[in-house]
Amino acid sequence: MPAAASGTLITVAPTGAETAPEAAPGLPVTLQALVAAAVDCEAAGACVVHVHVRDDDGQPSLDPGRLRAAVAALRARTGLLVQLSTGGSVHDPEDARLAVLDAQPDSASCTLGTLNFGDDVFINRWSFVVELHRRMQERGIVAEYECFDLGQVHSLHRLLERHGPPAGGHVHVDLVCGVPGGMAGTPAAVLAAVAALPTGATWSATGVGRSTLPVLLTALAAGGHLRVGMEDTLSFAPDRPVTANAELVTRAADLARLAQRPPLTVAAARGMLGVAEAAQHGAA
Ligand code: KMH
Ligand code: ZN
Secondary structure, three states: OOOOOOOEOEEEOOOOOOOOHHHOOOOOOOHHHHHHHHHHHHHHOOOEEEEOEEOOOOOEEOOHHHHHHHHHHHHHHOOOEEEEOOOOOOOOOHHHHHHHHHHOOOEEEEEOOOEEEOOEEEOOOHHHHHHHHHHHHHHOOEEEEEEOOHHHHHHHHHHHHHHOOOOOOOOEEEEEEOOEOEOOOOHHHHHHHHHOOOOOOEEEEEEOHHHHHHHHHHHHHHOOEEEEOOOOOOEEEOOEEOOOHHHHHHHHHHHHHHOOOOEOOHHHHHHHHOHHHHHHHHHO
């Protein structure tokens, strides 16, 4: 059984790698816009920011300098836990994705397998997953295991059994639902994945596109945490585009309070995820 939660950890994923800046005017593609969005989202109840950076043309980038600058600016202007994406875009090579860890974020994503991703393929070879997991252990970076389908949850068991627990010792999983090629954004799919999680793991759920609300409501009802943001959905309601990430965080926080599972503080999230323990290990 995974661990049930009394409060709600809210992660915001403000930018992603898939949406063109022209397609969503509120998408934060510059460092300044990213930091401003993060400040607003922290005030609205987020405690983790999942970061993809863009280049000067608004294209996805894994440039080490930009990643370091984003980590530094987010730490200077917010109290949020900073999680860098190692998924990048579907076109990023493995060495650049591994090098993301050099920016020494608090946390980084680690996807457990390959899947079709719309018309593209999001490649996560087993040897790459193991190397990412191992480097995060060494450097004291807390892993967020991203599972896009049920098979990836089973791969997580295999990873932990063969290669040991993550830095900080606590297993936290994000169930990403509704990607064309992954598990559906339905209560049944979320609950099937939750039933297969490692004992004691905590979990959040993300519903891509129109599955945002059903997945969010399922997670609140089933003891999970939430990830929302313009990486995952650009629609607030039918015919009503998202104008800013904070709208999605505000709605998530309001629903969490309604469910009597209010947003966690950053300090509580830090404790739950084992960030201090992980950093200590990394420094040793
Ligand atoms: N952009 C997707 C291909 C992650 O951040 O680790 C992968 C992704 C997952 O967004
Ligand atoms: Zn991402």
